[in-house]
Amino acid sequence: MPPFVTFLTDFGLQDDFVGTCHGVMKRIAPELEIIDVTHGIRPGAVLQGALVLANTLPYMPPGVHLAVVDPGVGGPRRALALRDREGRLHVGPDNGLLLPAAERFGGVVEAHEIANPAYALQPVSRTFHGRDIFSPAAAHLARGVPIEELGPPLDPDALVRLDLPEPEIGQSRIRATVLVVDRFGNAALNLTREHLERIGVVPGMRVELAARGERYHAVAARTFADASPGDLILYEDSYRNVAVAVSRGSAAKLLRVREGSELLIQVDAP
Amino acid sequence: MPPFVTFLTDFGLQDDFVGTCHGVMKRIAPELEIIDVTHGIRPGAVLQGALVLANTLPYMPPGVHLAVVDPGVGGPRRALALRDREGRLHVGPDNGLLLPAAERFGGVVEAHEIANPAYALQPVSRTFHGRDIFSPAAAHLARGVPIEELGPPLDPDALVRLDLPEPEIGQSRIRATVLVVDRFGNAALNLTREHLERIGVVPGMRVELAARGERYHAVAARTFADASPGDLILYEDSYRNVAVAVSRGSAAKLLRVREGSELLIQVDAP
C-alpha cells in the first residue's frame, strides 16, 4: 500500500498553489499518494477548515494528514507535526486547525514544532509555507522520517485551540450557528439530532426558523425525498450535524445566511 | 495495470464530497486509481450528466465507471451496478444517468440493484449515497467482487430512461435545444453535422440564428480559426455535436442561452 497523504487547504484550484505542493511532495517522495480532501475552504477560515477536517478524516485511509488554512503565515505562529492516539500524523499551522480532527482519533499524544531546516525547502518564503515547510514535512513523514526529527517536542496541552460556537438550548427554542454552507446551499448547524429532541422536535414535525429577523416555516425531515421542491427542511446531514436545506434549492440563499450566521429554531405553533 | 475507477458527479470541488469519496474508495481498494472525469455537472442535472458521461467514457480506460447525479437521493430510486457488452461496469443511481454511456459500449447486458449491506458503509446516511453506497460499490467491483454479489438482478429493460430532446428538422429551418454549455460559453446542441446538411448548411455558409426572440448572423465554420474575434460561428465540436461559439468570446452570454434553451437555425437570406 502506498503511503497516503491527505491534503486540505483554502488555496482554491484557480491558482497553482495546490499543484505546486503536489510537485514538492512528489519530488521528495515519488511513491506517496495524495488524496485531495478539499481546497475549497473559505480563505482564512480556520474554524471551517477544522470542522471539515474533523468530519472527513474518519473516511480517509491512515497516513499523513496535511492541512493548511494559515492566515498567520509569516508571523510567529508555529508549524506543527502531531501524532494522534491511533498513529495518524497531522501537519499544519498551530492555529487550532488540526486539533478537532486529531481528537476524533483519541487526541494528540505527541507534538513537535517543525523547525529542522533540513526538512524544509530552502530558502523558505515568507508567504507560502504550504510549499516550503508543510508539504516537505508531510512528504518526509510519509517516507518514514521519524516525527521527532522535524523539531523540538511541544506540550500537547500548549497548542492553540479554537473556540467552537456552542448552541443555546432553551425550553422550546434553540439558538444555533451556521458552521458550513456547501455548494448546494445546505447550511450545517452546530447541533445534533439530540439537541432538537431536547425541545421536542422529531421528524415530521413543523418548526419555525428565524434568521436575520425573518421567519420561515420548515419541516423536520429524514431526507430531501420527504419534501416537495422548494420546501425548507431541517434534517440530520451525512456528518450527523443538523442542517437546513431547501429541496432542489438553496437554503443559504433563501435565508440569506452564511458561516457564522445565527439561526433560531422553535416548534411551530399548531 | 491498476484497476481504474472513473468518477463523474455534480458535487463540485468547493466542498469535501469528492475528496471524501476518494478516501472511501482508497480505504477499500488502495491499489485502485481514480480518474475524475468532471465534478462540474450542474447540481441535479441528470441529462447533462448522462450526455457528458456518454461523450467522455470512450476516452477512458476500461474499468468501473462511477457517476452520481442524484437529486432523488434518499427516495425510492434504486442504486445500480451495470455491465455493458464490452465488459465495462457502471455504478450510479437508477435515474437514466448511466444508460446513454452504456449504450456507447453495446448496451446493458447485466443489471443489479446495489442492495447488499456488506458492500455499503454502515450506517448509510440518507443524503450522501455517493459516499455510503456508490463509492464502496465501485471500489469493491474494482477489487474484483462479482457484480452479482452486490444485489438482486434487474431487467435491463426496466431501468429508468431519460427523454433526450429531439430536434425538429424542417425544409429550411431547424429547431434545436442547447444540451451543454462549457466554460468558454460554447453551447452544444442536439444536432449533428448531418442535420445541418439536411437544410443545406455546409461550412462557409452564412446562417441566421434566433434565440429568446432575437436574431443573429452566424457563419458555419470548420474551426474557431476560420472566424474573426467576435464572430458567431456554428461548428462541429470535438464530440461531434453541432455547437455555437463566439470566437474568443462567449456564445452563451451573447445569445443568453443555457442548457435547455431553444435555438432556431435557418439559411441566411442572401
Next chain:
Amino acid sequence: MPPFVTFLTDFGLQDDFVGTCHGVMKRIAPELEIIDVTHGIRPGAVLQGALVLANTLPYMPPGVHLAVVDPGVGGPRRALALRDREGRLHVGPDNGLLLPAAERFGGVVEAHEIANPAYALQPVSRTFHGRDIFSPAAAHLARGVPIEELGPPLDPDALVRLDLPEPEIGQSRIRATVLVVDRFGNAALNLTREHLERIGVVPGMRVELAARGERYHAVAARTFADASPGDLILYEDSYRNVAVAVSRGSAAKLLRVREGSELLIQVDAP
C-alpha cells in the same frame, strides 16, 4: 519511479476537458502519473500561462511537462515537443507558452513539430487538440517514445516568443504591470526586489501606489504578518516577484486591477 506528466491548461474544472485528457493519457500509458499544476489559467491567456508554468516547473519532478493554452487551435500554429538542457520534455502549442519555462532549465536544445499521425488520436478534431494531439504526444513521450518520432525537427530560434511587459524604472518612480492575480486578490507585478531597491524602497518604508487614476498609501513589508488587517502592502511573493496585497483582503478589488493593468509606485512623501 513512475514517469511524471505535469499538466497546465486554461480548461477550468467545470467541464470534462481535463478529465478527458487524463483518460486519454492513461489509456496510452497506464503507469504514468499526472500532476495537475493548475487548470485555472484565464481562457486564452498565453502570457499568464507561460509565467505560471515558468514559476512552477522548478518545483515539479522531471518528466514531461504538458501545457495547453491555445486560442489558435485549429489554425496554422504548430504543435511542439521540446527538450530542454536538463532533459525535461515540454509539449504544447507554438505560441510562446512553453519557452519561459524551458529557459529555467537552460533553454531549448531540441525542438520537433508534433506531426506524426501515429501518435495522435484519429480523427483529430479541429477544436480539442489538448485531447487529440497534445495529451497523446505527452503520454507517448512518457512511455519512452523518442522525441524525434513525433515529427520533423524545428530550429529552436524559430519558435514563437512572447513579449513580456518590461517595467519602466525612473529616478524615484516605477511603472509596472500586473502579471497575475491570484484567488486571494494578490497582484504579482513584473518587478523583483532589486527593481524596488533601485528607487530606494526597502521593507518598512511607506510608498505611494497609483492605479486607474487613484492613489493609495502602502507599506513595503516582508510578509502579511507585518501589516494590520486592511493594510495595503508591497512584498516579495513566493516566486520572487514583487506583489501587492491587502492583509486579509483583496488588493485586486481595492485597486480595481487585473492582469495587464498598470501600476505606478513611488516613495511616499514624508
